[in-house]
Structures are given as structure tokens and as C-alpha cells.
Amino acid sequence: MDFRFVVSREEELRALYPATHDLAIQKLQESLGVHAQDFIRRSPFLCLGTQNLSGRADVSPRGDPPGFVRILDNRTLAIPDRPGNNRLDSLSNIIANPSVGLLFIIPGFDETLRVNGTAQVVNDPALLETMTVNNHEPSLAIVVHVREVFLHCAKALRRSHIWDPSQHQDRRGMPSLIKMILDETTGAPGDEEMRKIDAGLEEDYKQTMY
Numbered sequence: 001m002d003f004r005f006v007v008s009r010e011e012e013l014r015a016l017y018p019a020t021h022d023l024a025i026q027k028l029q030e031s032l033g034v035h036a037q038d039f040i041r042r043s044p045f046l047c048l049g050t051q052n053l054s055g056r057a058d059v060s061p062r063g064d065p066p067g068f069v070r071i072l073d074n075r076t077l078a079i080p081d082r083p084g085n086n087r088l089d090s091l092s093n094i095i096a097n098p099s100v101g102l103l104f105i106i107p108g109f110d111e112t113l114r115v116n117g118t119a120q121v122v123n124d125p126a127l128l129e130t131m132t133v134n135n136h137e138p139s140l141a142i143v144v145h146v147r148e149v150f151l152h153c154a155k156a157l158r159r160s161h162i163w164d165p166s167q168h169q170d171r172r173g174m175p176s177l178i179k180m181i182l183d184e185t186t187g188a189p190g191d192e193e194m195r196k197i198d199a200g201l202e203e204d205y206k207q208t209m210y
Contacts (some may be wrong), residue, residue: 050093110154
């Protein structure tokens with residue numbers, strides 16, 4: 001990369017773009033209004049951005065039936081932590097550095113909702129009980145204290161055609177998750193053994209979703 005073309009100062013950055021229009025400034029709110037709350041109740045999916053103390057960033061997907069994120073009040077959200085791979089990247093980051101960013105997505109909507117704030121990892125039994133699915137309570141919840149809220153325009157999702165079935169790709173165009181991981185690490189076994197491993201992962205999904 002030619003470092004002569006690296007933009008390293010904010011004034012250089014701002015000079016490359018027109019000024020922000022008034023609506024983009026006005027849409028930033030400090031609490032969850034009625035429409036933001038409605039958006040969250042409809043959303044079955046969000047991306048959670050965190051950082052550790054040294055600034056290493058991470059983004060984690062979170063999904064459940066619509067309404068899985070609890071609105072405790074107009075400045076507080078609670079997200080259940082469902083079973084995963086037990087790396088605990090997001091949770092460890094939050095303990096070290098509470099700053100978080102959330103991006104809520106609703107299938108079929110081109111707009112998204114962005115929420116920034118600080119978070120805590122909690123194991124309050126009364127809260128976790130309200131997050132029970134299939135008779136399973138989460139072990140923990142992420143409580144987010146909201147600082148910034150704004151609805152994000154449709155351009156990114158429209159450019160990507162993410163909801164257009166004609167643009168959906170055939171999943172068979174790439175190997176299975178486990179095969180990709182093994183290819184990049186220890187090496188994947190032959191086709192027959194891989195089929196058994198993939199079938200085991202699908203069974204694990206059924207047994208450990210909650």
C-alpha cells in the first residue's frame with residue numbers, strides 16, 4: 001500500500017465529503033423513542049460491537065425470536081447470552097471495556113437501528129427468568145446503558161440487495177463451516193468423514209440452540 005494516500009487526520013477526511021445535512025444531525029438521540037423501541041421489538045437479529053482494553057475490536061451476531069432484546073426503560077436494554085462457542089470474546093471485552101455498539105436488523109426492512117452505549121454483564125435471576133426460551137434460561141445477560149440512538153438509512157442494504165431472493169447465493173458454493181475451519185488449520189479429512197462431522201454439527205445445533 002502506498003502510504004502517501006492514507007487519510008490520517010479528520011480535517012483531511014472531512015474535506016473529501018460534503019457537509020452533513022441537518023436531518024443526519026437531528027436524528028441522533030440520547031434515549032430510545034417510540035419508533036426505536038418498536039424497531040427493537042420487531043428485530044430478531046443484531047450485531048454487537050465490543051473492544052478490549054487495547055482497542056482490539058470484535059463484532060458478534062446475536063439472534064432469537066423478535067423481541068428477544070428486553071427494553072427495561074428508554075435508556076436501558078438487556079440482551080440474553082445464548083449458548084455459543086464459549087470463546088466469550090464479547091463478554092470478556094465488556095468486562096474490560098464497557099463501550100459497545102449495536103446494529104439492529106429486521107428481515108425485509110432496508111433501514112437499520114444503531115445504538116451506542118456502555119454495557120455490563122449480569123446474572124440477575126429475575127431478569128434471566130424473563131428471557132427463558134424452550135425452558136432454558138440464559139446464563140448471563142448483557143445490560144446496555146444507552147447513550148446514542150439513531151435510525152440508519154437504507155442505502156447499504158439496498159446496494160447489497162440483501163433481501164432480494166434473486167441475489168441470494170447457493171450455500172453449496174462454499175464448503176461447510178467445519179471444513180473451512182479444518183482446511184485452514186489442521187487439514188480436513190476425506191469426504192465421507194466430513195459428512196459425518198457435518199451431520200454431527202447439525203445435530204449439535206438441534207440439541208444446544210438454547
